[in-house]
Amino acid sequence: MIQYEVTFIVxxxxxxxxxxxxxxxxxxxxxxxxxxxxxxxxxxxxxLAYPINKRTSGIYYVVEYSTPNGTFLxxxxxxxxxxxxxxxxxxxxxxxxGVKYNADKRAGLIxxxxxKAKEEVKEEVRKAKPAAPAPKKETPAPAPAPAPVAVxxxxxxxxx
Amino acid sequence: MASRDDIKFLSNPxxxxxxxxxxxxxxxxxxxxxxxxxxxxxxxxxEQGKILPRRITGTSLKYQKKVAVAVKRARHLAILPYVxxxxx
Numbered sequence: 001m002i003q004y005e006v007t008f009i010v011x012x013x014x015x016x017x018x019x020x021x022x023x024x025x026x027x028x029x030x031x032x033x034x035x036x037x038x039x040x041x042x043x044x045x046x047x048l049a050y051p052i053n054k055r056t057s058g059i060y061y062v063v064e065y066s067t068p069n070g071t072f073l074x075x076x077x078x079x080x081x082x083x084x085x086x087x088x089x090x091x092x093x094x095x096x097x098g099v100k101y102n103a104d105k106r107a108g109l110i111x112x113x114x115x116k117a118k119e120e121v122k123e124e125v126r127k128a129k130p131a132a133p134a135p136k137k138e139t140p141a142p143a144p145a146p147a148p149v150a151v152x153x154x155x156x157x158x159x160x
Numbered sequence: 161m162a163s164r165d166d167i168k169f170l171s172n173p174x175x176x177x178x179x180x181x182x183x184x185x186x187x188x189x190x191x192x193x194x195x196x197x198x199x200x201x202x203x204x205x206x207e208q209g210k211i212l213p214r215r216i217t218g219t220s221l222k223y224q225k226k227v228a229v230a231v232k233r234a235r236h237l238a239i240l241p242y243v244x245x246x247x248x
Contacts, residue, residue, distance in 0.1 A: 007196065007237055043196070048238035058238070062196070090237055092195075101192035 003038065003066040003099050004073075008080060008089035009058035012045060022085045023061045029079065030065050033072040038064040039106060052087045064094070064102060181218030185226075193226050195233035198240055202248065205231060209244040 008026070010019050023042065030037060043060035052058070073091070080089045094102070184190070194200065204212055204219070204227050211231050214224045234240040241247070 009237065046239075049235075049241040049244075050238055052238055060196075060237075088237055090233060092233070095192075097191035101194065105194075 001066045001068055002070065003064065003094045004070075004091060005062065005064045005094050005098070005102070006076075006080075006089060006091045007060065007062045009048075009052070009060055009087040011053075011055060011085050011087055012057050012059055013055070014085060018085070019059055022083070023063075026076075026080070027063060029076060030063065033067070033076065035065040035067040035072075038066055039102070040064070055087060058087050183218055183220040183223060185223040186220055190223075193223070193230040195230040195237070196239060198234060201227075201231055201234055201240060205240065205247070207244070207247045209235075209241050209247055 006026070010022050012019075014022070023040075027037060027040060040061070040063040043062060045057055045059050047057050048055065077089075077091055080086055080091075092098075185193075204217055206212055211228055214221065217224075219227060231240060235242050
């Protein structure tokens with residue numbers, strides 16, 4: 001069994017039912033082709049990084065499926081390509097690490113790991129650049145400084 | 161007579177020595193790069209959206225290839241831009 005993952009972007013102009021129906025069409029198509037759907041995930045409305053077909057946002061869907069053979073794949077991709085409701089799609093074969101990653105992500109393990117890794121990187125950056133936090137402290141410092149000047153000016157004006 | 165200990169460096173000897181770069185994938189044991197995670201991929205592209213070279217990020221060859229593929233997939237799906245200005 002080979003595991004694949006298809007990500008597609010559905011046109012946001014369609015109504016909610018039509019969007020769900022579009023996603024379901026392809027799930028059914030996969031099921032009819034003898035695939036078992038491992039997971040399907042709607043990522044929701046997202047802003048596109050660049051316009052596609054004059055649309056600036058799209059609804060992302062991710063479907064993971066496993067199949068004994070890939071004979072239906074050309075048909076499946078052709079169907080996606082011909083569908084005007086779909087802005088973009090990407091069909092990817094997952095290696096064993098990808099399968100594990102997705103399983104971990106569903107279990108909620110990945111986010112924490114990422115954050116830990118990021119924190120470690122940040123700490124190292126801090127260690128490497130001890131001077132970096134210092135200017136931050138200095139930047140708020142000038143703020144109170146003008147106040148006495150203003151007071152002084154005010155005093156002067158009062159004296160005058 | 162000046163002894164050997166008295167001889168001072170003409171320039172700061174620490175200037176040339178850079179911190180050793182490392183491959184973050186090997187160090188943290190990341191085996192799979194998710195192309196749907198733009199925040200993570202942003203670390204490997206510059207402000208114009210170009211993929212940074214290995215000599216700057218320190219990524220090993222094995223994972224640099226995977227990073228490149230992940231960034232290209234993300235671009236195809238409009239998760240990352242092909243061309244940008246002031247991305248970061």
